[in-house]
Amino acid sequence: MATTGSRIAAIAAVLMALAACGGSATPTAQTDVGITSTEILLGNTNALSGAAAAYGTISNAENAYFTYVNNNGGINGRHITLKILDDVYNPANTVPLTKQLVEQDKVFAMFSGLGTQTQTSVRDYLNGQKVPQLFVATGATTWGADYSKNTYTLGWQPPYQGESRIYAKDITTNHTSAKIGVLYQNDDYGQDYLKGLTDGLGSSASTMIVDKETYDVTAATPAAQLSKLKAAGADTLFLFTTPGFTIKSLATVTALHWEPAIYLNSVSNPQVYMGIAKKAGAALKNVTSVGYIKDPTDPQWDADAGMKLYKQAIANCTNCNVNDGFNIYGVAVAYTMVDVLKQAGSNMTRANVLNIAANQLNETNPFLLPGVVVKTTSSDHFPIMQEQVITWNGTGWTLQGTLINERGTLK
């Protein structure tokens, strides 16, 4: 009797194993963890609360675009589910939450995780687990520059160093006698921008930059630093500062009766912030920045098909402000994700999706400025490298000249 019992148990175990296999493997197409016949599961961490929570809306905007795609048939019959978790912009939270998404929820890939330090903190883990970390929402140069060491990780937006090299180009061609003062946030973000500017100015950097000041994110206002920069004789001010400090800086510059040429980093240039700065008393004279995304508040895009699509997609998010520049960013990066998944077609494996994203992207994104190409090749892993100089005209940004291509300048 004992042998019969164990034989039955063995048969049962085999049957159960077969049944378990049958659920996940479809014979006709290749799939991977996080993919079922009806669903593609993606994971995301973002600052939904805390000091950096202004960025939180990006995840909701991404979800709004995925909802739009799902409502229109999804991707080869599969709908995208984006699981969003709040890491409060703190790497100490990002690590366990990312592990949870990978090990418990079994996501197919991480998508558009926000923050340089937060995403750096999970880069080794995700590469070790061979889970794609796609299109991180940070402009740190390391994502493209260190691709060879982290082949599961990819950035999306233009790297900060590329952007400040464009400013350097503008200075060295149009303002050769500029005396530059820099106010920057003393972390990876601000230092990355400063490095691009210094590298771009080359040998003249040491003479042209007359003073550099940092600020504490807890300070009430940057008045002390701006007074120093003014006293140092700067006639050109670079603000490598987050939106809140940028607005206060712009108001403070005016309050100090100082009229430098101002270069504003793209993180802080959405039109809605310029409006707030104006109300706070900023004169906003002679302000330059760069752009690569269409600004939802710019009337020149009113009849644009991409802008119409954006407004249609963002309507799926009830508490998203349609005019917030972060939301069109979210929709634009979600568009690239959908593009990659569509190209993967029936070969929905991590390896294939990663290969398309890192080496074969060649996309015209309807939410980006005309002419911007989202592109990767086997030797170039900076998806967006074109930006255009913009100047503030009092009510909006005016595009100047043509797109500047920095592709190939960063290794």
Add this chain to the structure above:
Amino acid sequence: MQEFLQQIVSGIASGGIFASLALALVLIYNAMGLVNFAQGEMAMLATFIAFTLVDHGVSYWIAFPVTLVVAFAGGILVQRIVIRPVERAPILTLVIVTLGLATLVNGVAGFIFGYVPRSFPSPFSAQTVNLLGAFVSYRDLGVIGVSTVVLLLIYLLLQRTTIGLTMRAAAHHPEASRLLGVHVSWMLALGWGLASAVGAVSGIMVAPILLLEPNMMQTIIIYAFAAAVLGGIESPLGAVVGGLIVGVTVNLAGAYIPFVGGDLQLAVALAIIITVLVIKPNGLFGRPSVRRV
């Protein structure tokens, strides 16, 4: 020299911001012998109420007093619902409760209003005046001016009215006050209401400068603590003077002490708190606490 002057003037301007919130801390301390860590967040929420009113077309000069009344009622409500159940608990419990309240209010404001900074109207112009080559805006002067008025009102209330006397008595000698027929618990509630209203004034005054968002007061409250402790936590005058000193010190340290720079200004404020508590625990204007044995 001109830059030095500008650093001092900018420091006085930030000092006014610290002082305005420090006044609310002083008031609550007088009312219950404890600081309220949620004071800044309650002020922020009150400012959002004013913002919502103005945003819906209500005139600023109506929204202002309405907000003060709402903040006053809200302060009383918080004391009745949240603080009263733990009124007799050890002081640490109360501290934790106010810390929890701060987190809660911050989260609720973020949930309702989002985290995008907003501009807030000011009755004072953003134009500046020239003081010997240093510039200060009317808004900054307005914060200091209004803080001075609030300071006078608090002084009159605490020192010249029966209700102020009763409040202080209830805070410092609750048992004796109760024997004399004082409604101690309601006096504490009144203190919470008044402090909340003073906080609302602070929020409404500083929001045009700091930009209104849920984290507006998060670090200001630490500078305000430094200001209140430096001035002697019981003294309204001390709060204002302390605020101005903290503002100027932090600015000058940032500008002229190389290793402090722009990065360690908050550390300077914390150093002030520690130094005062070690060397002169009663601050500049506080009275030493005398205990009869």
